[in-house]
Amino acid sequence: MNDTSSADARPDSSEMETGMQHPSQAQIREQVLQYYTAATEDYRTWSRGMNMHFGYWRWGMNPFRREAMLQEMNQQVLARLQLPLERPTRLADLGGGTGATARSAVASYPELAVDVVTIVPTQIEIGRRLNEQAERGHAISMHCVDFTATGLPAESCDAVCMIESACHAEGPTKAAVLAEAYRLLKPGGHFLMVDAMLLRELPEKGVLSRLMAKVYWRWCLSWAVPEMCRQDLLPAALRAQGFDEPKIENWSWKVAPSVAHVPLFATYFAIVEIIKARGRLPLWRWRHIAASLLTPLLGLRRCTFTYGAVLARKPPASSGDSKPGI
Numbered sequence: 649m650n651d652t653s654s655a656d657a658r659p660d661s662s663e664m665e666t667g668m669q670h671p672s673q674a675q676i677r678e679q680v681l682q683y684y685t686a687a688t689e690d691y692r693t694w695s696r697g698m699n700m701h702f703g704y705w706r707w708g709m710n711p712f713r714r715e716a717m718l719q720e721m722n723q724q725v726l727a728r729l730q731l732p733l734e735r736p737t738r739l740a741d742l743g744g745g746t747g748a749t750a751r752s753a754v755a756s757y758p759e760l761a762v763d764v765v766t767i768v769p770t771q772i773e774i775g776r777r778l779n780e781q782a783e784r785g786h787a788i789s790m791h792c793v794d795f796t797a798t799g800l801p802a803e804s805c806d807a808v809c810m811i812e813s814a815c816h817a818e819g820p821t822k823a824a825v826l827a828e829a830y831r832l833l834k835p836g837g838h839f840l841m842v843d844a845m846l847l848r849e850l851p852e853k854g855v856l857s858r859l860m861a862k863v864y865w866r867w868c869l870s871w872a873v874p875e876m877c878r879q880d881l882l883p884a885a886l887r888a889q890g891f892d893e894p895k896i897e898n899w900s901w902k903v904a905p906s907v908a909h910v911p912l913f914a915t916y917f918a919i920v921e922i923i924k925a926r927g928r929l930p931l932w933r934w935r936h937i938a939a940s941l942l943t944p945l946l947g948l949r950r951c952t953f954t955y956g957a958v959l960a961r962k963p964p965a966s967s968g969d970s971k972p973g974i
Contacts, residue, residue, distance in 0.1 A: 671874055673796075673818050673824075676816065676817075676818055676872075676874050677767060677794065679872040680767065680768075680816045680872045681767055681768060682872070682932055683871065683872035683932045683935070683936070684745075684766075684768040684770065684771060684872075685768060685769075685770050685932075686930045686931075686932035686933050686936075687932055687933055687936040688700075688745070688746070688768065688770050688771055688774065689770075689774075690917070690921075690933065690936060691745075691746075693913075693917055694714075694913070695714070695715060695718050695748070696715055697715065697718065697719065697748050697751070697752075698745065698746045698747075698748045698774065698775075698778060699715075699718035699719070699721070699722070699748040699749075700745040700746070700748065700812070701718065701721060701811045701812040701842075702717075702718075702721065702812070702903040702906045702907055702955070703716075703717025703718040703719075703720060703721050703903065703905070703906030704717055704720045704721040704723075704724045704899065704902050704903060704906075705717050705720070705902055705903070705904070705905040705906065706720065706902070711905035711906075711908070714906055714909050717905065717906045718748075718906070719752060721811065721842075721903075722748070722749045722752035722753070722811075723752065723756070724957075725749065725809055725811060725840055725842060725957075726749075726752070726753055726756060726757070728838070728840055728957065728959055729806075729807035729809060729838045729840055730807075730838055731753075731757055731760060731806060731807055732759075732806075733757060733758070733759065734759070735759060736759045736760075736761070737757070737759060737760050737761070737806040737807070738760070738761050738762070738763070738804060738805045738806055738807075739753055739760060739761070739762045739763070739805060739806065739807045739808070739809065740762075740763045740765065740798070740800065740805045740807075740808045740809075740829075740832050741753075741762060741763070741764045741765065741808075741809055741810075741811075742765045742795040742798070742808060742809070742810045742813060742814075742825060742828070742829065743765065743766060743795050743810055743811075743812075743813020743814070743816065744762075744764035744765060744766060744811075744813070745764075745766060745771050745775070745813075746766075746771045746774045746775040746778060747762075747764045747775040747778065747779060747788055747790060748778075749809070749811055750762035750764045750779075750788045751778065751779065751782045751783075751785065751788065754782075754783070754784040754785070754787040754788060755782070755783045755784060758784070760787065761787045761788075761789070762787065762788045762789070763789050763791055763798075763800060763805070764788060764789065764790050764791065765791045765793055765795045765798050765800075766790075766791075766792065766795075767792065767793065767794055767795075768792075769792055772790045772791075772792045775788075775790050776790055795810075795813070795817070795825055795828065796817065796824040796825050796827075796828050797828065798828060798832065800832055802831050802832065803831075803832070803833065803834045803835070804832060804834070805832045805833055805834060805837060806833075806834055806837050806838075807833070807837055807838045807839070807840070808829040808832055808833055808837070808838075808839045808840075809839070809840045809841075809842075810825070810829075810840070810841045810842065810843070811842045811843075812842065812843050812844070813843075814841050814843050814877055815843050815844065815871075815873045815876055815877060816872060816873060816874070817874075818874055819874075819875075820846075820875060820876075820877065820878040820881055821877065821878060821881045821882060821885035822841075822877050822885075823885055823888075823889075826839075826885060826886060826889050826891075827889055829889075830889045830890055830891065830962060833962040834962070835962055835963065835964045835965040836961065836962065836963070836964040836965075837961070837962050838959060838960070838961050838962075839886075839891065839959070839960045839961070839962070840957060840958070840959050840960075841877075841882075841957070841958045842899070842955075842956070842957045842958075843876075843877060843955070843956070844876060844943075844946070844953060844954070844955050845876050845877045845878065845879040845882075845953070845954055845955070845956055846875075846876045846877070846878050846879065846952065846953060846954075847879055847880060847951070847952060847953065847954050848878065848879075848880045848952075849878070850864060850952065851952065857952075860945075860946075860949050860952065863942055863945050863946065864876075864946060864953075866938065866942060867939050867942045867943065867946060869935070870935035870936070870938040870939035870942070871935070871936070871939040872932075872935075876953075879896065879954060879956055879958075882894065882896070882958055883896075886958075886960045890962065890963070891960035891961065891962060891963075892960060892961045892962075892963055893960075894958050894959060894960035895958070895959045895960075896956055896957070896958050896959075897956060897957040897958075897959070898954055898955075898956055899955050899956060899957050900947070900950065900954050900955045900956075902955075903955050904947070907943060907944055907947055908944070910940050910941070910943055910944055911941065911944060913940075914937060914940035914941050915941075917937070917940075918937045921933070921937075
């Protein structure tokens with residue numbers, strides 16, 4: 649698949665069928681690399697701090713201040729990781745983009761170091777420049793590696809997080825990245841995955857269900873997502889890796905105010921960028937616009953889709969430090 653500056657490379661209906669198949673790990677990697685190479689700079693318009701995720705709204709916040717909600721998402725994630733303030737600690741952000749969450753983290757935790765993992769060289773370059781200007785940016789290390797095989801030392805991290813990045817991994821439970829998170833964590837460390845998810849198997853019976861299935865697969869294709877994680881399968885998948893019983897929080901209403909920014913924002917962005925490029929946008933930038941506009945539609949189907957936070961702990965060493973059956 650070629651996304652170089654093809655003028656008329658708008659997604660067509662035949663590509664939707666491709667999205668319904670299960671791509672190989674190599675194909676997934678290539679699609680993710682192409683998408684973020686083409687679209688990372690577009691996120692500057694969404695967030696001054698290059699936060700490449702939705703925001704978290706809590707009572708008392710102004711729902712029209714998007715950047716504040718984006719930063720609040722970072723803080724909500726960090727709070728659940730239970731990072732100590734009094735001693736040196738290490739966090740791995742798998743699929744951490746340009747390091748926006750990491751910059752929030754090191755500014756809030758004076759003894760924290762963060763490893764940001766991404767396969768996109770463009771994000772590494774942007775992240776390093778932003779880190780140089782950030783408070784305690786020297787405490788952030790950028791790694792251009794696959795988040796399922798980081799090469800970082802085993803049991804070197806006090807916590808591991810993934811914000812809207814696990815969706816790019818293979819399979820309905822994202823087992824490979826769960827295994828890597830478990831390997832990286834010290835005993836007693838916490839893992840947090842925040843993402844849009846399927847509540848259960850995608851229903852395709854009935855006119856509305858079939859229509860939403862088409863919207864879903866178009867969304868997946870447009871955002872280089874092989875398939876969403878299945879929330880109903882996650883607890884067993886995490887236990888199989890060796891994690892304690894996970895806790896699942898429904899954040900759908902928490903992110904709704906920032907998702908509500910998308911239709912107007914994406915429409916304005918599309919018009920401006922299409923005019924600037926004289927209609928000749930690369931394929932993956934067209935797809936980025938399409939996925940953005942489809943996101944609120946998926947969010948309305950609350951019986952099928954959710955936005956959740958899944959928190960799990962690696963058992964302390966005294967509880968046994970091997971996976972079940974090993």
